[in-house]
Structures are given as C-alpha cells and as structure tokens.
Amino acid sequence: MNFNFKEIFTAFMVLFAVIDIIGNIPIIIDLRKKVGHIQSEKASLIAGFIMIIFLFLGQSLLSLIGVDVNSFAVAGSFILFFIALEMILGITLYKDDEEGGITATVFPLAFPLIAGPGSLTTLLSLRAEFNIENIIIAVILNVFVIYIVLKTSSKIERIIGANGIKIIRKVFGVILLAIAVKLFAHNIKELFA
Template identity: 70%
Template sequence: MALDFKEIFTAVMILFAVIDIIGNIPIIIDLRAKVGHIHSERASIVAGLIMIAFLFLGKSILNLIGIDVNSFAVAGSFILFFLALEMILGISLYKEEQITPKTISVFPIAFPLIAGPGSLTTILSLRAEYATINIVIAIVINMIFMYLVLRTSNKIEKLLGENGINILRKVFGVILLAIAVKLFASNIQGLFKM
C-alpha cells in the first residue's frame, strides 16, 4: 500500500490515454457551442468521485456477480485494445447516442465522457496490478488535467490545431495499445492458475 511514483505516473498515463482528454476537446467545444457554458468544477469533481467510488466498490460488485479481478482485467484489456485502435486508426467502433443536454456538467461531461465504460474498466484493471492509493492519486491528477482542459478548451484547440490534436491522439493510442497488451499478458496467467 506504499506510495510508488512509478505506479502513479503509469496509472496517470493510462487514465489520461483512456479518458482521452485531448481527443475530447472537439466534443467539449461542440457541446459548449450548443449550450453556452460548461460547469468545469462540478464535472471534474463528479467524474473523480464516480471513478474513486468504482475503484472501491467495483470489486465488491464483481464478487457479487461471481467475476474475479483477473477476468475483469483481461476483459478490460480488450476494451483498451479497441479504444487504442480507434485512436490510432481514426475509426469509431463504439457509437454513443447523440445527446443535446440543457446544462452541461454531470451529464454528458462527467458521465459518460470522463467516467465512462473505458475509464471504469481501466480503474478495475489497474487495481489488479497497482496499489489503491496510487490509483486514487492518478485519478485526482487526471481530474485536475480535465478541469484545466474544460476551462481552456478553446485556447488549447487554437494552440494545437486539428493536426496537433490528431497527432497527440495517435501517440496516446500507441501507448494505450502497449498497455492493453501488458495488462492482458500479466492477467491471463491468473485465469489459468485458478
């Protein structure tokens, strides 16, 4: 349960790639154009609380339905794999329902954009390998990043441009792909030991 800066850094990078903070900038800008204002603080805090709650309660929920963390981590590695393919190839394998909310904070920014299926699966997958305290710190760091991106999304888009955002997405996609392979390899053995 000790603090491990390498674990924190890796978990931050994994969550950063899965949440796709940079890749979500165009979506955030589009939502801001439709509704006018985004409650950055509320969205970041609620998303962080959802992820931390899932970190602590997710395993109990899995035990309740008879699934072990190794199985969930292997399933999570497949989701990360396909998310990475989406980022690298610029394709969309998973279509979300189009929503036009009246106010933007909790829905759809906090959930499902930030704390969506990908990030929640990743959190439980990380729990199979990393200390809980390191994951909590990684979640908090990512929520600070998310808050800053929500507050400055227009400036970031102008600074990076469309090509810059696409390049960053592809770089994080490759990192995510490597992480998915590592997660699969380290947890698949646990399934056969049982």
C-alpha cells in the same frame, strides 16, 4: 488519520500515469467535436466518485457479481482497444445517442476513459500498499488535474493546431493500443495461471 505526503505523492503519480489525461487530450477533443459540448465538472466529479466508490467496494462488488479483477481488466482492455483503433484508423465505432454531450460526459469520458479498468484495478492494488485516506487525497488531486485538462482542451487544441492534433491522436492511439494489449496479456495470463 494517517496522512503521509510520500504515499499521497506516489499514489497520485501512479494514478496520473494510468489515467493518462494528458495522453487522452486527442480523444477529449475528438469527443468534443462529435457531441459539441462536454460537461467538464460533471465528467470530473463522476470519474472521481466512481474511483472512490470502487476503492471501498470494488473487490466486494466484483465478487458479488462473480467477476474477478482480472476478468474486469480484460473486458476493459477491449474497450481501450476499440478506442485506440478509432484514433489510429480514423474510423467511428462508438455511436452517439440523441442526448449528445450528457451521454459523452459519462460514457466514454468519465467511464471507461478516466475511471477505467486500468485506474480501477490500480486503486485495488494501491489499497493493499497505502493508507486509504492517502489514496483518497491522490484521487481528489487527479480529479482536479482532469478538470483543468477538460476545461482547457479547446485552448490546447488551438495552440497545437489541427495537424498537431492528428499526429498526437495517431501517436497516442498506438500507445493506448499498446496499453490495451499489455492489460489484456497480463490479465489473461493471470486468469489461466
């Protein structure tokens, strides 16, 4: 075991920035309104499980199905792009199933919002730099933060208010759109390089 606090902290901060759970609060609140209930524990655990499994099997899994990391990131950028459009324009592209909160807990919340193409491709690049046990601890710490934000999102909504949520939603929609465009541009360039 090669535990290194600096590696854990750096990996945590990189993942925290990429997952952007604070920036996703408007989306979480919006999903909660659409489906009524989100299972915070389940969403956090599923997202953490997806990230840890992808950390070990990501490269092999993508190679097995004939998809490279860049193609995976381009596909993910489209999902982020459409979520951003919903936020900015106030339209609904994602349709709910009958299962409601259970489905929303897994898709689009746990995947691709939390454990999305950004965080999964970041995990692959972190693995090239850091010891795997430090990355796992960073993932677990992020899952804990995600759980706290998911659990307190309704309290956050009460503090900020309806108009505050609308403003934050539009602002973060534009930021998410920019991230989607950057993810698309960077990876499409890599695909054709």
